[in-house]
Amino acid sequence: GQQLNQSPQSMFIQEGEDVSMNCTSSSIFNTWLWYKQDPGEGPVLLIALYKAGELTSNGRLTAQFGITRKDSFLNISASIPSDVGIYFCAGQAPGAQKLVFGQGTRLTINP
Amino acid sequence: DTEVTQTPKHLVMGMTNKKSLKCEQHMGHRAMYWYKQKAKKPPELMFVYSYEKLSINESVPSRFSPECPNSSLLNLHLHALQPEDSALYLCASSQEGAGSLQPQHFGDGTRLSIL
Numbered sequence: 001g002q003q004l005n006q007s008p009q010s011m012f013i014q015e016g017e018d019v020s021m022n023c024t025s026s027s028i029f030n031t032w033l034w035y036k037q038d039p040g041e042g043p044v045l046l047i048a049l050y051k052a053g054e055l056t057s058n059g060r061l062t063a064q065f066g067i068t069r070k071d072s073f074l075n076i077s078a079s080i081p082s083d084v085g086i087y088f089c090a091g092q093a094p095g096a097q098k099l100v101f102g103q104g105t106r107l108t109i110n111p
Numbered sequence: 112d113t114e115v116t117q118t119p120k121h122l123v124m125g126m127t128n129k130k131s132l133k134c135e136q137h138m139g140h141r142a143m144y145w146y147k148q149k150a151k152k153p154p155e156l157m158f159v160y161s162y163e164k165l166s167i168n169e170s171v172p173s174r175f176s177p178e179c180p181n182s183s184l185l186n187l188h189l190h191a192l193q194p195e196d197s198a199l200y201l202c203a204s205s206q207e208g209a210g211s212l213q214p215q216h217f218g219d220g221t222r223l224s225i226l
Contacts, residue, residue, distance in 0.1 A: 030212055031212045031214070033214050033215075035217075040222075041219045041220070042115075042201050042203075042218050042219045042220050043154065043201075044217070045217075048214045050212060086151075088153055092212060097142075097159055097166060098156050098159060099156070099215060102153065103152070103153060104151070106151075
């Protein structure tokens with residue numbers, strides 16, 4: 001089945017630093033989604049991308065849908081303590097009913 | 112606060128018990144999903160309902176039985192579960208049918224522990 005390679009698996013950064021993570025796939029997707037999950041809660045949608053090349057921001061978060069439709073990245077600028085959590089990318093292939101998830105990036109911030 | 116509501120938040124049950132997980136959304140979404148999530152792993156799809164009909168069963172054991180009574184409700188009936196079934200069970204919903212490109216919105220899950 002389809003797989004998404006999400007990297008890095010974990011990040012340890014200082015507060016105020018910028019963060020970048022990405023997902024790549026061997027096949028194309030029509031939709032890329034980025035979620036954040038805090039302990040004891042469900043994933044929360046951060047950004048949804050629907051067109052190749054699309055660049056979308058949500059506050060300090062910016063995500064892009066790769067031109068090849070096989071990758072996406074998420075950037076977080078000027079990280080703050082509440083950014084701590086696990087970030088998942090997810091893609092939906094053409095005609096598919098289900099999402100394919102990356103393995104997650106665990107973000108830890110040192111104050 | 113999530114717009115997909117799941118109850119109960121926590122459930123502890125023995126292997127011989129029968130229990131049900133409930134999920135409710137009032138966003139008018141026509142696709143609903145059940146996922147299982149183990150610690151530090153991404154959600155794994157179990158079932159998809161599209162317009163109240165089961166459209167995907169990801170080869171889930173029959174001890175898990177989904178039900179969609181109406182477009183706002185999704186249940187997961189549990190019977191004779193095994194310890195390895197302990198996990199966070201997440202419900203999600205999306206607009207239109209499950210094949211559309213609309214994103215899925217998740218509830219906060221039910222933390223299930225099997226004794």
